[in-house]
Amino acid sequence: MFKSQIGEGLLDYIHKYRIEQAxxxxxxxxxxxxxxxxxxxxxxxxxxxxxxxKYEGITQ
Structure with a gap:
């Protein structure tokens, strides 16, 4: 249900959010x-x- 509403899986969404916060x-x-x-x-x-x-393509 989450994927159909947002367009990506819940875990992907969480990971991306955490990376943006970091x-x-x-x-x-x-x-x-x-x-x-x-x-x-x-x-x-x-x-x-x-x-x-995985999400940024580089290490910090």
Whole structure:
């Protein structure tokens, strides 16, 4: 139902939202990648980095 309304799957939508929230934090460079990952809802930095690369095409 979500996909039919929004045009993408729920998990894709959540991942993209989290990545968008993380980008300004990464630009500021005030906190580590591990801290940013935790702040946007990932349990570990490795998962965050993998998802970031999937959606952005680059590592941070």
């Amino acid at each position: 980008k300004p934090m990464m630009r500021g460079k005030l906190v580590s990648i591990a801290e940013i990952a935790c702040l946007v809802g990932y349990n570990d930095a490795a998962t965050f980095i993998r998802v970031f690369k």
